[in-house]
Amino acid sequence: MHISEGILPTTILATGGLIALTGTIIGLMRMEQEQVPRVGIMTAAFFVASLIHVPIGPSSIHLVLNGLVGILLGWACFPAILVALLLQALFFQFGGISVLGVNTVIMALPALIFYFLCKPLINSKTGYLLGIGSFISGFGAVLGAGILVAVCLALAGKSFFPAAKVILIAHIPIMIIEGIITLFIIQFLRKVKPEMINPSIT
Amino acid sequence: MYQFYKINHLAMMAMLAILFIFPSLLLAHGTQGTIKINQGLLIRAKYSTGEPMAYANIKIFHNQDKIPFQQGNLDKNGLFLFHPDQKGIWMAKINDGMGHALSLETKVSNPRKLTQKTPSQGNTNISKIWKLLMGISIIFGLSGIFFWWKGTSKKDQ
Numbered sequence: 001m002h003i004s005e006g007i008l009p010t011t012i013l014a015t016g017g018l019i020a021l022t023g024t025i026i027g028l029m030r031m032e033q034e035q036v037p038r039v040g041i042m043t044a045a046f047f048v049a050s051l052i053h054v055p056i057g058p059s060s061i062h063l064v065l066n067g068l069v070g071i072l073l074g075w076a077c078f079p080a081i082l083v084a085l086l087l088q089a090l091f092f093q094f095g096g097i098s099v100l101g102v103n104t105v106i107m108a109l110p111a112l113i114f115y116f117l118c119k120p121l122i123n124s125k126t127g128y129l130l131g132i133g134s135f136i137s138g139f140g141a142v143l144g145a146g147i148l149v150a151v152c153l154a155l156a157g158k159s160f161f162p163a164a165k166v167i168l169i170a171h172i173p174i175m176i177i178e179g180i181i182t183l184f185i186i187q188f189l190r191k192v193k194p195e196m197i198n199p200s201i202t
Numbered sequence: 203m204y205q206f207y208k209i210n211h212l213a214m215m216a217m218l219a220i221l222f223i224f225p226s227l228l229l230a231h232g233t234q235g236t237i238k239i240n241q242g243l244l245i246r247a248k249y250s251t252g253e254p255m256a257y258a259n260i261k262i263f264h265n266q267d268k269i270p271f272q273q274g275n276l277d278k279n280g281l282f283l284f285h286p287d288q289k290g291i292w293m294a295k296i297n298d299g300m301g302h303a304l305s306l307e308t309k310v311s312n313p314r315k316l317t318q319k320t321p322s323q324g325n326t327n328i329s330k331i332w333k334l335l336m337g338i339s340i341i342f343g344l345s346g347i348f349f350w351w352k353g354t355s356k357k358d359q
Contacts, residue, residue, distance in 0.1 A: 004233060004303035006295065033352035040345025044338045051334065053251055087340060091333040092250060093234065149301050167300055 001064060001145050001171070002085070002103050005096030008156045016152075017101030023078030023108060031076050038196070039076045042069050047084040051092065064174065067141030068182045070111025071122060071134060072196060077115075081108040102152060110144020111137075122186070122197060130190060130197075131183050138182025142175045143168070233304040235280075237294065242285040247276055247296045247304050254280025258298040265290045286313045 008016075031039060049063040069077045082104045088094035095103045114137045115122070121133025150164030189196050233255065235247035247255040256278050261270040264286070276282045276296065286292050293307040 001301070003301040006305055007297060007301065007303050031348075031352070033349060036345055036349040036352060040342055040349075043345070044341045047337050047341060048334065051330075083341060083344060087337040091337055092330075094250075153299075153301065163299060170300070 001106065001142070001149060001167075002088075002095035003099050003106070003149060003152060005099055008099060008102060008152055012152060012155050013098055013102060016099075016103075016105045019109070020078065020082060020101035020104035023075070023105070023112075024082050027073075027076040027078040027080075030074075031079075035073075035076065039073055039080050042073055042077075043080040043084050045069075046081060047087055050084070050088060050094070062174070063181070064107070064142050064145065064178060065181070066107045066111040066145060067114060067134075067138035067178055068185055070108070070115040070141055071118075071137050071182065071186060074115060075112065077111050078104065078108045081111075106145050106148040106152070110148065111141040113144060114140040127187070127190070131187060134186035135179040135183045139175045139179035142171055142178045146171050146175075233296075233302050235294075235296065235304050235306050237292075237306050237308045242283050243292065243308065243310070245276075245282040245284075245294050245296075245306065247280045247282075247306075249302065254278070255296060255298050255302070255304070256280055258296050258302075260297075261295045263293045263295065264288065286310045288313055 046065050046069050049065040051062065053062045066077070066081065069080055073080055082100070085095055085100055085103050085107070086097075089096050089100060117140070118133040118137045121129045122137070124130055124133070146167045147164065150167050153163045186197060233247065234250055235245060235255075238244045238246070245260070247258060247260075249255060255276055258276050258280070260274060260276055260282050262272040262284055264271050271286075271292075272284050274282070282294070289311050291307055291309055293305065296304040296306075
């Protein structure tokens with residue numbers, strides 16, 4: 001789901017960088033001292049999760065967890081994802097430095113949007129509504145990231161629909177898996193640490 | 203403060219659980235490749251999962267030429283062979299159309315012989331697990347610094 005170096009034109013890279021910077025500043029400004037450890041933990045989880053490959057059929061897919069990061073961190077998902085992607089680019093040549101802003105937006109923006117869309121469900125005290133909200137957030141964040149990748153590739157000159165089709169079809173299993181994982185983690189947190197579900201960094 | 207230690211503990215347990223469930227699956231999904239002499243220049247491109255970049259588009263450029271010397275697709279195994287016709291820097295740009303790209307280059311001093319050693323994109327010898335631990339350490343380090351900074355700015359207020 002990352003875009004590599006050398007694919008996108010400078011205008012898209014600059015726009016992505018600007019949006020990522022804005023999101024990161026908002027995230028950092030809204031972050032209280034008490035929330036910093038949580039952001040650190042989620043950054044580490046995101047950094048690790050993208051490197052875990054699950055073999056499915058002849059290929060393999062990796063977890064993204066951006067939906068979960070969005071639910072637990074709100075706006076702080078921007079700085080968290082930015083740092084994790086920077087380290088992935090430096091250590092694993094995953095994405096790249098010049099494309100870091102665009103990749104941050106691709107991962108963080110859908111996570112934030114789906115968090116806000118599902119917030120009434122996630123804040124609900126009813127278990128199944130919370131479950132539906134977390135599944136949609138997990139599923140939708142990956143779906144949104146796939147669409148954004150296709151949009152970026154389309155802006156870079158590729159035709160949108162073939163690229164979007166290939167990317168989205170390839171990520172259908174991970175969307176479902178992400179939805180289920182997000183659902184289980186949020187349901188678990190609801191039982192053991194319900195205050196974690198309301199990030200209050202929103 | 204105790205509450206945060208508990209949160210940390212919980213999240214760390216979850217993360218470690220993921221690591222233990224998938225111990226052998228800690229692989230990046232970047233791209234990597236090599237150029238070797240083999241009756242010409244043989245390009246091998248793969249994702250860092252080890253899967254070949256099968257059928258990815260490839261363009262070969264000589265020095266700063268804008269028109270590619272050759273273009274086409276890698277084979278099923280992520281291989282591509284071509285014969286440079288002059289000395290200079292030869293660059294291969296590989297793109298799978300799904301956001302993964304790779305750029306490799308090598309210097310050719312005598313295209314007829316192609317006997318010189320060609321550099322390939324090097325990977326550091328640090329294992330993935332070590333890189334992973336380094337990454338996590340940096341994240342916690344940064345969090346600690348930010349936590350301290352937020353604390354001091356709170357005190358100042």
